[in-house]
Structure formats: C-alpha cells, structure tokens
Amino acid sequence: AGALDNLPGDWVGDDDGRFSPMTTWTQDELKTMVGQAALQYVVRGQLVGVGTGSTVNKFIDALATMRDQIAGAVSSSQASTERLRALGIEVFDANEVGELAVYIDGADEIDPRGYMIKGGGAALTREKIVAAQSRQFVCIADASKQVQCLGRFPLPVEIIPMAAQRLVRQFAALGGTAQLRMKDGQALRTDNGLQILDVHGLRISDPLAFESEVSVWPGVVTVGVFAHQRAHICLLGTPQGVQTLQFAQAL
Numbered sequence: 001a002g003a004l005d006n007l008p009g010d011w012v013g014d015d016d017g018r019f020s021p022m023t024t025w026t027q028d029e030l031k032t033m034v035g036q037a038a039l040q041y042v043v044r045g046q047l048v049g050v051g052t053g054s055t056v057n058k059f060i061d062a063l064a065t066m067r068d069q070i071a072g073a074v075s076s077s078q079a080s081t082e083r084l085r086a087l088g089i090e091v092f093d094a095n096e097v098g099e100l101a102v103y104i105d106g107a108d109e110i111d112p113r114g115y116m117i118k119g120g121g122a123a124l125t126r127e128k129i130v131a132a133q134s135r136q137f138v139c140i141a142d143a144s145k146q147v148q149c150l151g152r153f154p155l156p157v158e159i160i161p162m163a164a165q166r167l168v169r170q171f172a173a174l175g176g177t178a179q180l181r182m183k184d185g186q187a188l189r190t191d192n193g194l195q196i197l198d199v200h201g202l203r204i205s206d207p208l209a210f211e212s213e214v215s216v217w218p219g220v221v222t223v224g225v226f227a228h229q230r231a232h233i234c235l236l237g238t239p240q241g242v243q244t245l246q247f248a249q250a251l
C-alpha cells in the first residue's frame with residue numbers, strides 16, 4: 001500500500017515525486033488525517049492517554065483498528081471514555097496506572113512554541129492531569145488552530161462557582177471579559193461538577209507566566225493555557241497534508 005492510501009481524497013504527483021491534493025480538504029477531513037497520523041505515536045503493548053474533542057474522536061476511531069495491540073487508555077472525559085469503551089478499548093483510572101508514554105489531544109489554539117489554549121470541550125482539568133502524567137504530548141489539530149499569539153479563542157477557565165463574580169473582576173483587570181459558559185439555559189457543569197468561564201479579549205504573550213499567575217487565583221481550578229504542559233509535537237492538518245512540528249523532546 002502506498003503512503004497516500006490512508007489519506008482521504010485524490011492526490012496528484014509531479015515529475016519530482018511530490019504529491020499535492022487535488023481537492024480542498026474540509027476541516028473534518030483534516031481532523032481525520034491528523035487523527036490517523038497520531039497512530040504512529042501510540043506505543044504497542046502500552047496504555048495511551050486520550051484527550052477530548054472532535055479531532056480526538058477521529059483518533060479514537062483510528063485507535064480502534066489497533067485495539068488488540070495496546071493495553072488500553074486513560075481518558076480525559078466521560079465523552080471520550082464512552083467512545084473508547086463503545087469501540088472495545090479498555091479505559092483505566094489515572095490512579096490505577098503510572099506514567100504514560102504518550103498523550104494525544106487536540107487544541108483550540110497552538111502557538112509557534114507549542115503553547116496551547118484548550119478547554120473548548122470543557123475537559124481542560126482532566127486533560128491537564130493526563131498530560132502531566134505523560135512523557136510526550138502529541139497535539140493533533142487542523143491548520144485553523146495555529147496562531148502567533150494565544151488569545152483569539154476565548155480562554156476557558158474551570159472554576160469553583162462561589163468564586164465566579166470575583167474572578168470576572170480579576171480578568172477584567174487584565175483586560176478580559178469573562179462570561180459564564182451556558183448550556184440549555186443553565187450554567188454548564190463540567191465532568192467535575194464545576195463551571196467554566198470563557199474569557200474574551202486577552203492577548204497572552206507570555207503563556208508560562210500567565211498560567212502560573214492565574215492558576216493561583218482562589219477559585220481557579222484549571223486555566224486553559226497549556227504552557228507548563230505544552231505540546232512536544234503537533235501533527236498539523238494542512239492543505240498540503242500532515243505537517244509534523246517538533247517543539248520539545250519527550251520527557
């Protein structure tokens with residue numbers, strides 16, 4: 001089988017052996033491409049850390065093809081756990097297992113250093129926990145997630161409900177407008193039973209310092225800046241195919 005056989009759509013080759021797509025990929029197809037490409041980072045015989053979101057769903061679907069070659073998964077959300085189990089992949093509690101070789105997850109934004117904004121799917125706390133338990137973070141994203149500076153996507157922050165109004169004022173002092181995330185007319189509840197603030201209008205030029213600062217505000221459970229848990233690698237879905245961006249060596 002050729003290298004292009006697993007990629008959706010038609011490809012054309014030039015005289016120098018370079019291939020380019022004949023079609024324009026939809027965002028969904030780009031997600032499928034990076035989800036499949038992430039399989040190469042899954043270590044046979046071991047557990048894999050699994051993130052949350054529509055891109056990760058493509059990865060989970062691809063992972064099902066090698067379910068007999070892995071020990072199982074540690075999941076970052078109830079949604080991913082359900083999908084993994086439905087496809088016959090065993091899911092372990094993070095406390096039952098030790099360090100993981102690799103964590104595969106999407107992002108809402110990723111900058112040129114591998115720093116990310118995450119939490120669009122409200123799973124940021126468990127995502128950060130599983131990422132911290134893993135030696136390597138492989139981010140899978142379509143090219144629309146690439147930014148020069150974090151902050152265009154509203155920053156998700158998981159909070160203790162009692163602190164909501166105080167935190168809205170603290171973000172306002174940084175120039176941000178924080179809104180409680182709603183679902184079906186009520187404040188959304190995360191898998192942890194907590195709430196999410198989405199903070200608009202920030203420009204996060206120093207993600208490490210920002211994450212350190214906001215993480216200690218009383219009532220903040222997790223801020224959706226992943227700088228201390230940045231990506232080691234990003235598999236980026238582009239019109240020219242999957243690009244591999246390396247930001248750091250695995251731990």
Ligand code: 5RP
Pocket residue numbers: 051052053054055056105106107108117118119120121122123124127
């Ligand atoms: C969930 C996340 C997701 O990784 C992020 O929202 C990207 O999702 P998608 O792949 O659906 O664009 O952080 O909390």
